[in-house]
Amino acid sequence: MTVLERGYTAAVRPVLFRLGRGDAELAHHRTLHALHAIGRRPRARAAVQRLLSADRSPRRVFGVTFPSVVGVAAGMDKDGSALNAWPALGFGFTEVGTVTAHPQPGNERPRLFRLVGSQGVVNRMGFNNAGARRLAARLDDVGPLPTPLGISIGKSKVTPVHGAVEDYLTSLRMLHAYADYIAVNVSSPNTLGLRALQEKRPLTELLGALTGEAADLAGDGGRPVPILVKIAPDLSDSAIGEVLQVCADTGVAGVIATNTTVGRDGIVARDLVPAGEPGGLSGAPLTVRAREVVRFVTGHTDLPVIGVGGIMSADDGLAMLDAGASLLQIYTGLIYRGPGLVRAINTAVAARD
Numbered sequence: 001m002t003v004l005e006r007g008y009t010a011a012v013r014p015v016l017f018r019l020g021r022g023d024a025e026l027a028h029h030r031t032l033h034a035l036h037a038i039g040r041r042p043r044a045r046a047a048v049q050r051l052l053s054a055d056r057s058p059r060r061v062f063g064v065t066f067p068s069v070v071g072v073a074a075g076m077d078k079d080g081s082a083l084n085a086w087p088a089l090g091f092g093f094t095e096v097g098t099v100t101a102h103p104q105p106g107n108e109r110p111r112l113f114r115l116v117g118s119q120g121v122v123n124r125m126g127f128n129n130a131g132a133r134r135l136a137a138r139l140d141d142v143g144p145l146p147t148p149l150g151i152s153i154g155k156s157k158v159t160p161v162h163g164a165v166e167d168y169l170t171s172l173r174m175l176h177a178y179a180d181y182i183a184v185n186v187s188s189p190n191t192l193g194l195r196a197l198q199e200k201r202p203l204t205e206l207l208g209a210l211t212g213e214a215a216d217l218a219g220d221g222g223r224p225v226p227i228l229v230k231i232a233p234d235l236s237d238s239a240i241g242e243v244l245q246v247c248a249d250t251g252v253a254g255v256i257a258t259n260t261t262v263g264r265d266g267i268v269a270r271d272l273v274p275a276g277e278p279g280g281l282s283g284a285p286l287t288v289r290a291r292e293v294v295r296f297v298t299g300h301t302d303l304p305v306i307g308v309g310g311i312m313s314a315d316d317g318l319a320m321l322d323a324g325a326s327l328l329q330i331y332t333g334l335i336y337r338g339p340g341l342v343r344a345i346n347t348a349v350a351a352r353d
Helices: 003-019 024-039 042-052 132-142 161-178 194-198 200-218 237-250 269-275 284-300 314-322 332-337 340-352
Strands: 059-061 064-066 070-072 093-099 112-115 120-123 149-153 181-185 227-231 254-257 280-283 305-308 327-330
Touching (some): 003 332, 003 340, 024 112, 042 340, 120 269, 161 194, 161 200, 181 200, 200 227, 200 237, 227 237, 254 284, 280 332, 284 305, 284 314, 314 327, 314 340, 327 332
Parallel strands (some): 149 181, 181 227, 254 305, 305 327
Antiparallel strands (some): 059 064, 112 120
C-alpha cells in the first residue's frame, strides 16, 4: 500500500464511514459534492493533479485514445456532477450513468451497504438518476472534457421489458453526441427483468437496434459511437459464449466485464448481516470471479474488454490486464483505498510497459 493509500485509510476513510454509518449513501453524496466543488476551481484541480500525478500509459481501444488505463466505473457519478474532477484524480476516462430515458428515484433508502471486513459493498440503487435529457443538458454546459467519456444506459423502471429497445434507443439518441462510447447495461440485478435481456434473442434485438441506430446517427462517412455491452459475473460460460456471439453478429465494439454479483462468496462472518441485504455485491469478494470472466471473454473473442470488479490494489489491476483486459475501471476500490489507488495502478502499469 502506498503512502497516499495509507493516509486515506488512516485519516479520510474513517471520517467518511462514520458520516455514512446510518446510510452509506450520505458519504457518497458528500464525496461527489466535494469533487464537484474541486471540479469548478482550476487551482484546486491543479493542486489535486500535482498530488496524484504519475507516469501513465496511453491506450487506443475501439478507436478511442485513453491517456491511461484506469477509468471511473459507472455508478460512481451517475449524473455527471463531478466530471471536471475525475481527470485531476488521475483517471484516464470516466463512465457516467447508468442513466435511463425517464428520470427515476431508484429504490427506497437505505440501498447501499458496506461490508468493511470483506472490503465489499452491496447496492440496490435501482438506476436512480435525473434522466437522459438532464444529463445531455449538463454535458452541453460542461463542454469538451480532457479525457474520454463513456455513458452507461439502462432500461427505465416504468418501461416494460417488451418496450426496452425503444427505451434504450431514446437514451442513445439524446446522448450519443457527447459520448466516446456507450455502455449498454443489461446486467444490473436491481431492475426487475433487466438481466433477461442478456438472453440471446432479446439481446440480439437490442444490440442490433442500438448499433444500427448509432450508424444512422453518424450519417454517411461518419464514425458511429462505439457500443459496448456490460455483462454479469453470474452468467455461465455457455451463456457468456452466447452473448459474445450476439456481439459479433451485431457489430458491438467491446465488452465490459463485470457488473456486480448476486452471489455472496468471500464474505467474512462480521459482514453476514449487511451481506444479507438484497442487491449486487462489488469489491474484493468479486476479484477472482471478475478476472475469470475477463479471461474467458478474451479467450473467446477478439473484442476489447474493460475489466471491472474487485480491483482493490495495483497488483489486482495488473492481474486484470494479464487476464486480457485492455482497460480497467474501479469503484469500490476507490471507496476503500482512495484516489491513491489510481496513482498506484497508473505507476505500476507505466513501470511494466
